[in-house]
Amino acid sequence: MLLVVTGCERNQVTDTLSEYQQRMANVLDTSFNAAMTSSSAPLVTLHYPNKxxxxxxIKSTQLDVKAFYSLKQCDLNVLIAQRNTPLGRTQLPSVRYIYEREVLASLSRCKTLMPQHSELLDKWLEYKQLxxxxxxxxxxxxxxxxxNAFSSNSDFFVSAPPTQLHETQSALSYLLALNDSDNSLANSSALESNLDLLSKAHLPARTWRTQAVLQNELNKTTQWLKKQNLHALCPDGKASQKIKYLKNVFTLFFIEKIQPIGSELNRVHYALMPFYSALSQHPRLASPFRQYINTHGNDGFDGYQNAIKNHVQFWQTLFKHCGISPRAN
Structure with missing residues (x-):
């Protein structure tokens, strides 16, 4: 059942836009230039920076054998040994983060248990904190x-259940809070659970791809409509039958199908925007990553909103000229 729902969501946005364009072209007995098809949808791709x-x-701390064995009174040497195994040298980022937190905690304990090694431990502790x-x-x-959460190209967006949005907010909040000095949040189970929630929902990526396809296709549609000389179809300010048909197409596809998706996009964007801002401005994160988040989380949303605005303004101007209401009959 999940596969069926996901498949429907993947095609609904692009199919609706394509049919919207084709129906208008049919009414006007012309063709829509460069009409979008389902096969062209993957061209809306998020290009995540290279890893x-x-x-x-991060340079590894060097410790001679004598110093290593001198630490046997505490658990630090166990952690060091784990890190030097083949598996330990290829830790996933999440595993490495928890490991580093454990080392910091162990160093603090060792200082209490082994004050004679405080100089070595202090230097090590300072470096690990840095x-x-x-x-x-x-x-x-x-x-x-x-x-995957920020760049999955597998789906578009139609809506987000409240639980899914809340889980995404909580997961992003958790990751940002980990950078604080308090390590009470840092445990493997919680970290892996939050990462998993982010990956499965991939709400940022789904909304960003949908923003992009709406912006591209609505801008294209608005420009195409402007070339059709539609005002001439309203002699003396009275709507011809073709204009009435176009109004019906506008109502059926844009008002009833595209705008509800836009409303959901807005809801999710404003809920996640504080996290996008925090990530895009965080000095510890790499410039390409911050730029990527800003491009899609902030600039991309502005571009999508402008496309919606310009499209609606075109129809409002046309309907006013033709003396008809944009509302359904």
Missing amino acids: RELTNR TLPLVWANLVQTSDETI
Whole structure:
């Protein structure tokens, strides 16, 4: 059932736009230039920055064998040993972040248990505190789950259940809060759960792709309509039958199908906008990532809204000239 619903959502936006364009062209006995088809929909693609641009290279702490064995009175040497296994050297960003938090906690404990090594432990603790924000940035920018949430090209957007939107808000809030000094939120189960919620819903990516296709196709449609000399179809300010048919097409497709999707887009955007702003302005995150979030989360929304506005204004002007109401009969 989930696959059926997802498939319907994937095609509904593009199919509606395509039929809207084709119906108007049929009424006017002409063709819609470069009409969109379902096969052209994947051209609306989100291009996420390359991982190599986003990954912070963090120098590993060097510790000689003698110092390593001197720490056997606390659990720090166990963590060090784990990190030096083949699996430990290829940790996922989320696993690495939790590991670094555990090291910091262990260093604090070791200082209490082994005051004779306080100089070594203090230097190590200072370095780990300095590099933790970089590990956090890698978590946000290079995790497979966040990449999917911000750049999945598999679906468009029709609506978001309140639970899904709330989960996305909570997950983004959780990731941002992890960068605070308080480590009470940092546990593996909570982190993986929030990443999973972000990935499965991928609300940012779905809304950004839908914004883009609406902007592209409505701008194209508005420009095409302006070339049709429709005002000539209202001699003496009276609507011809073709104009009445066009009004029906406008009502059936734009008012009843496209605008409700736009309303849902607006609702989700304004709910997630504070997180987009926080991510796009965060100094610890890489410039390409911040620019990407800003381009789609802020500029993309403005472009989509302008496309809606210009399209509606065209019809309002035409209907006023023709002396008819844009409302359904």
